[in-house]
Structure formats: structure tokens, C-alpha cells
Amino acid sequence: METVLKLNIAKLDAILLNAIKKAFGKDHSIEISIKKEKTKTGSMRPETREEYFARLRKAIKDVETRNVISFTGEEFETLSKKLLNKK
Numbered sequence: 001m002e003t004v005l006k007l008n009i010a011k012l013d014a015i016l017l018n019a020i021k022k023a024f025g026k027d028h029s030i031e032i033s034i035k036k037e038k039t040k041t042g043s044m045r046p047e048t049r050e051e052y053f054a055r056l057r058k059a060i061k062d063v064e065t066r067n068v069i070s071f072t073g074e075e076f077e078t079l080s081k082k083l084l085n086k087k
Contacts (some may be wrong), residue, residue, distance in 0.1 A: 023063045
């Protein structure tokens with residue numbers, strides 16, 4: 001299972017960490033990759049605290065109900081090449 005969360009650095013807190021633990025379970029290992037966005041303001045529009053938590057709750061629910069799309073690295077490369085060749 002794989003998911004991507006994009007958020008403002010100010011939103012990093014214990015609630016987010018607990019949500020990640022709940023979504024993936026305590027008996028699993030996970031890999032976390034952190035990348036700084038290239039733009040100064042980021043690609044996300046500012047959101048209220050309520051909007052942030054609503055988006056986070058939806059993401060957690062999607063993971064819990066397996067309403068996600070995931071690819072292996074190989075599957076992603078194959079699909080990317082296929083889509084790039086269509087242009």
C-alpha cells in the first residue's frame with residue numbers, strides 16, 4: 001500500500017503521526033520519503049485547520065477502505081512510458 005500526503009511543514013504534528021500509525025498498523029514497516037517543494041509558496045493553496053483535518057480524515061478513510069491506487073515501481077514505469085508514447 002502506498003499513499004502520498006502533501007502538506008505545509010507547519011501542519012506536522014503528533015496527530016499526523018498517530019494517523020499514519022493507525023492507517024498502516026503497528027506490525028508493519030513503512031518508508032517515509034520527504035521532499036521539499038521547488039516553489040517558495042508551495043503548490044497547495046492555504047487551507048484552514050478544519051479543511052486540513054477534513055482532508056486528512058478522508059485520506060485515512062480511503063486507506064482504511066482500500067480506496068487507493070498503488071503501483072509497483074515497475075508498473076509505474078511501464079504505464080508512464082506507455083502514456084508518454086501516446087503524445
